[in-house]
Amino acid sequence: EIVLTQSPATLSLSPGERATLSCRASQSLSNYLAWYQQKPGQAPRLLIYGASYRATGIPARFSGSGSGTDFTLTISSLEPEDFAVYYCQQRSNWALTFGGGTKVEIK
Amino acid sequence: QLQLQESGSGLVKPSQTLSLTCAVSGGSISSGGYSWSWIRQPPGKGLEWIGNIYHSGSAFYNPSLKGRVTISVDGSQNQFSLKVTSVTAADTAVYYCARDQVGTGFDPWGQGTLVTVSS
Numbered sequence: 001e002i003v004l005t006q007s008p009a010t011l012s013l014s015p016g017e018r019a020t021l022s023c024r025a026s027q028s029l030s031n032y033l034a035w036y037q038q039k040p041g042q043a044p045r046l047l048i049y050g051a052s053y054r055a056t057g058i059p060a061r062f063s064g065s066g067s068g069t070d071f072t073l074t075i076s077s078l079e080p081e082d083f084a085v086y087y088c089q090q091r092s093n094w095a096l097t098f099g100g101g102t103k104v105e106i107k
Numbered sequence: 108q109l110q111l112q113e114s115g116s117g118l119v120k121p122s123q124t125l126s127l128t129c130a131v132s133g134g135s136i137s138s139g140g141y142s143w144s145w146i147r148q149p150p151g152k153g154l155e156w157i158g159n160i161y162h163s164g165s166a167f168y169n170p171s172l173k174g175r176v177t178i179s180v181d182g183s184q185n186q187f188s189l190k191v192t193s194v195t196a197a198d199t200a201v202y203y204c205a206r207d208q209v210g211t212g213f214d215p216w217g218q219g220t221l222v223t224v225s226s
Binding site for chain 2: 094101
């Protein structure tokens, strides 16, 4: 099983600040990594696939980077609606796995 | 626009079988290039992929569920289903269905349904 470790567990920031979220894999994923956003009481929403491609309708302030075992989700300037939990997910291996999540909270 | 909707029993007794169905509307479950997944989330915790199925009927399951899971597809009803046998309290979770496009990710998702395992 490929293990994904997300850090930090919680990120406390103010609106307008830049958020940098990390996802590290236990083995190389090439670029087979996706990011999701989940707000309370809602299903997750696909943000990024293929490590760096924005899904349809996702604002340009969201960007993904990385390959191999180290990946980053960056939110360039936090909007009030961006405070949520973010998960990475690998699809390099048929047994799909998610990271434990990073909560971005208002400071 | 494609929509998914979960349905099934919200309360299951320990040792019994959990059964859920995901109805797909706005598109065909038989479309190529996709698989159809079940994902769950225990209260206050993270996401766990349960398994997926292609329209051909080929299915793949999370090894951690140790053979307790079966996913099936019904093209005529445009839906797919999940069964989890011998449930325990650890199976209490919100269960989501989602479309998985090969090479991208899970999109869209159903709204989720809470299943509680309790006597």
